Amino acid sequence: MNQYMLLLTGGDFADLSPAETQAALEKYFAWSKKLREENAYIAGDELDMTGKKIGPAPDFAVTDGPFAESKEAVGGYYVIQAESLDKAVDISKGCPHLLFNGGIEVRPVIDHSNG
Amino acid sequence: MNIEAEWNISFRLEASRLTAMMVRQFGLPRLDLIEDAVQETFIRALKAWKTDGPPENHRSWLALVAKRIVIDRLRRDRIYTALPAEELLPCPEPADRLAFDEDELSLFRLCCHPSLSPTSQIILTLREVGGFTTREIAACLLTAESTIAQRLVRTKRTLRTIDPDKELGDETQKIESFRRVLYLMFNRGYSFQTESGSAEAIELCDQAISLTLRLSRSAATSRPATHALLALMYLQSSRINSRLDPTGACLRLEEQDSKNWDQTRIALGVQALGAASEGDKMTSYHLEAAIAAEYATCDPIIGPDWSRILTHYDDLLNLYPTEVVRLNRAIVVGMIQGPEAALALLDKIRTRGRLSGYHHLESARAFFLERSARKEESKTALHQALLLATHEGDRKLLQRRLQAVSVDLNMN
Numbered sequence: 001m002n003q004y005m006l007l008l009t010g011g012d013f014a015d016l017s018p019a020e021t022q023a024a025l026e027k028y029f030a031w032s033k034k035l036r037e038e039n040a041y042i043a044g045d046e047l048d049m050t051g052k053k054i055g056p057a058p059d060f061a062v063t064d065g066p067f068a069e070s071k072e073a074v075g076g077y078y079v080i081q082a083e084s085l086d087k088a089v090d091i092s093k094g095c096p097h098l099l100f101n102g103g104i105e106v107r108p109v110i111d112h113s114n115g
Numbered sequence: 116m117n118i119e120a121e122w123n124i125s126f127r128l129e130a131s132r133l134t135a136m137m138v139r140q141f142g143l144p145r146l147d148l149i150e151d152a153v154q155e156t157f158i159r160a161l162k163a164w165k166t167d168g169p170p171e172n173h174r175s176w177l178a179l180v181a182k183r184i185v186i187d188r189l190r191r192d193r194i195y196t197a198l199p200a201e202e203l204l205p206c207p208e209p210a211d212r213l214a215f216d217e218d219e220l221s222l223f224r225l226c227c228h229p230s231l232s233p234t235s236q237i238i239l240t241l242r243e244v245g246g247f248t249t250r251e252i253a254a255c256l257l258t259a260e261s262t263i264a265q266r267l268v269r270t271k272r273t274l275r276t277i278d279p280d281k282e283l284g285d286e287t288q289k290i291e292s293f294r295r296v297l298y299l300m301f302n303r304g305y306s307f308q309t310e311s312g313s314a315e316a317i318e319l320c321d322q323a324i325s326l327t328l329r330l331s332r333s334a335a336t337s338r339p340a341t342h343a344l345l346a347l348m349y350l351q352s353s354r355i356n357s358r359l360d361p362t363g364a365c366l367r368l369e370e371q372d373s374k375n376w377d378q379t380r381i382a383l384g385v386q387a388l389g390a391a392s393e394g395d396k397m398t399s400y401h402l403e404a405a406i407a408a409e410y411a412t413c414d415p416i417i418g419p420d421w422s423r424i425l426t427h428y429d430d431l432l433n434l435y436p437t438e439v440v441r442l443n444r445a446i447v448v449g450m451i452q453g454p455e456a457a458l459a460l461l462d463k464i465r466t467r468g469r470l471s472g473y474h475h476l477e478s479a480r481a482f483f484l485e486r487s488a489r490k491e492e493s494k495t496a497l498h499q500a501l502l503l504a505t506h507e508g509d510r511k512l513l514q515r516r517l518q519a520v521s522v523d524l525n526m527n
Contacts, residue, residue: 013158017248018126021157028165044166076162 001081003042003109004088006095008076011102027096035080040091044078072103079109122169123212126157129174130246133181135218141185143225144275146243152184154248174208214333219244227292230277235270236296237303238263245322255319257307290336294344294400297323297330301348308355309365309508317355324348331387339394342387343401349384350407353377364511373415381411402431421450438469446479454483474503478513485520494520 016024035041055061078095082088085108092104130153137149159180160169170176209216215223226239238256241247249267253260284292304319327345330336357375360366388404406427413419428444441464449457461480470476477500484493497517504510 013161015248015250016154016158017251018130018154018157018246019251021154021161022124022126025161025165028161029168032166046162046165076165078166 001083002085002088003079003081003111004085005107005109006078006080006088006092007074007105007107008078008095008097009072009074009103009105011075011097011100013100024096024100027099031094031096032078034094035078035091040080040082042079042081044076046076047074049073049075074105075102122173124169124173125212126160127246128212129177130157131219131222131244132216133177134243134246135216135220135222136178137181137185138222139218140182141189145185145189146271146274148185148188150242152181152188155184156181211332213329215329215336217335220333220335223293224289225274227296228274228277229292231270231273233296233299235266235273237300238266239270239274240296240300240326241322242267244326247322251318255304255307255315255322257310257315290330290338290341293330293336294327294341297327298344298347298400300326301351305351305355306506309358310506317352320348320352320355324352331390339391339396340398340400342393343391343398343404346384346387346391347400347404347407349380349387350404350411353380353384353411359508362511363508364515365508367512368410369418376411384408384411397430397434399431399434402427402434406431421447425451438464438467439473442470442473442476442479446482449483449486454487457483458487472503474500474509474513477503481516481520490520490524494524 013021013024032041032044035044049065051065053063053065055063076097080088080091082091085106088106088108092106095104097104133153133156134149137152138146141149156177160173160177164170164173223240223244226243227236231239238252241252241255242249247255249264250260252258253263256263301320301323304316304321304323307316307319310316324345327341327348331341331345353376354371356377357371357373358366384404385408388401388408391401391404406424409419409424409427425444425447428440428447432440432444441460445457445460445464448460458480461476461483464470464476465480477496481493481496481500484490484496494517497513497520501510501513501517504513
């Protein structure tokens with residue numbers, strides 16, 4: 001099994017009513033639950049849009065977030081396990097994020113632990 | 116997966132609770148800001164809860180986040196400097212989640228304020244108490260979103276100029292104003308459904324039912340008349356999906372397939388009617404619900420008990436001596452005593468002329484004229500009704516009847 005990181009970008013929720021937000025939440029939660037049941041889930045969470053960006057040494061120039069300005073900003077992530085990149089992409093296609101105008105970057109996590 | 120079942124959360128319910136709480140804390144003039152903050156709160160909840168579900172004290176979580184968003188925005192605008200204690204106050208789950216709390220009732224009271232027009236009351240109630248967005252209100256009122264948005268702006272402006280405690284009358288009158296708005300909301304949805312056959316119209320009826328249910332579960336507003344209104348809505352809406360044929364034409368009661376009636380709603384309606392009979396005061400809601408119950412629970416082969424229905428109409432006429440009640444009563448009289456008796460009553464109504472623009476009068480006349488074999492006159496009355504009817508479902512039914520009468524006439 002290989003691990004993949006799913007980077008969730010964009011996503012448009014501003015126009016959702018409380019009832020629709022709830023319906024969206026139900027979709028996401030059901031998907032997370034399914035990942036767990038299928039033993040694909042490793043981790044996942046939201047990323048705050050604030051934060052800091054650090055430049056290279058020797059200056060270590062620290063600049064402020066937010067990173068939300070960009071439409072491609074990463075707002076959340078999942079780490080899943082799957083047999084192949086294709087499988088990981090298939091799994092990701094079920095993620096409700098894609099229904100809300102969001103995108104997903106699927107990136108293989110390279111395992112260096114065995115040399 | 117259904118959150119409401121699994122976690123016992125309804126964002127729509129929480130929306131009205133949060134709005135009401137913050138209107139008390141930050142004041143009515145900040146209603147727009149509060150509405151935005153409530154919406155933002157749920158989006159944050161979506162992001163925060165989507166993987167692991169909500170925290171155990173999710174109501175406190177929502178309340179705190181909503182409050183923080185409002186304070187942040189006020190600070191940004193340099194309006195608000197003193198900061199209230201922000202610790203996560205315990206927000207216990209109420210004994211009955213559906214019951215309105217005090218804040219919600221005072222917000223609801225503002226929405227029903229007599230200085231607002233009935234339509235504005237409905238719109239504002241849907242927005243503030245029902246947790247609907249402008250777009251959702253527009254859909255269920257079959258109106259453009261921009262129209263609703265403008266109307267909301269105007270209504271809120273009016274709201275700022277009124278004294279919330281004035282003109283409200285005593286406690287009974289206040290509760291009646293809640294019921295009146297919900298009754299209008301329900302009727303609007305019920306008649307829109309004839310017009311368009313649309314699912315959104317049913318949504319409006321269902322929203323009226325769920326708010327009435329909440330009123331009936333709140334100690335301050337749980338009165339026999341509230342239960343009667345709830346019964347009326349359940350019973351009427353039990354037929355909502357069988358009222359139209361596949362072409363969108365209205366079906367008459369005897370043409371509907373009673374197997375399609377929603378038996379759960381009928382049972383809930385009958386139950387609510389039981390709770391309504393505890394008081395000693397008879398209201399129009401009681402009588403209308405009793406009439407609806409006669410239809411909904413009748414034996415499909417024998418048909419409704421017309422003489423009991425007539426008794427209810429007699430009582431209703433005593434309470435509300437209006438022409439519309441007289442018209443409905445005349446139809447029932449016709450079902451018992453025959454078409455001539457009905458036509459005599461209908462002609463009196465017609466002579467008085469107050470219902471001259473109401474197609475149901477001509478439509479009822481046509482029905483009884485046909486039954487007394489006066490087909491030519493029946494045809495004229497149907498033509499007249501068609502000129503007056505505006506709803507598509509009503510028009511299709513009338514056209515169908517007109518065709519049938521014309522065929523009969525040609526055969527003879």
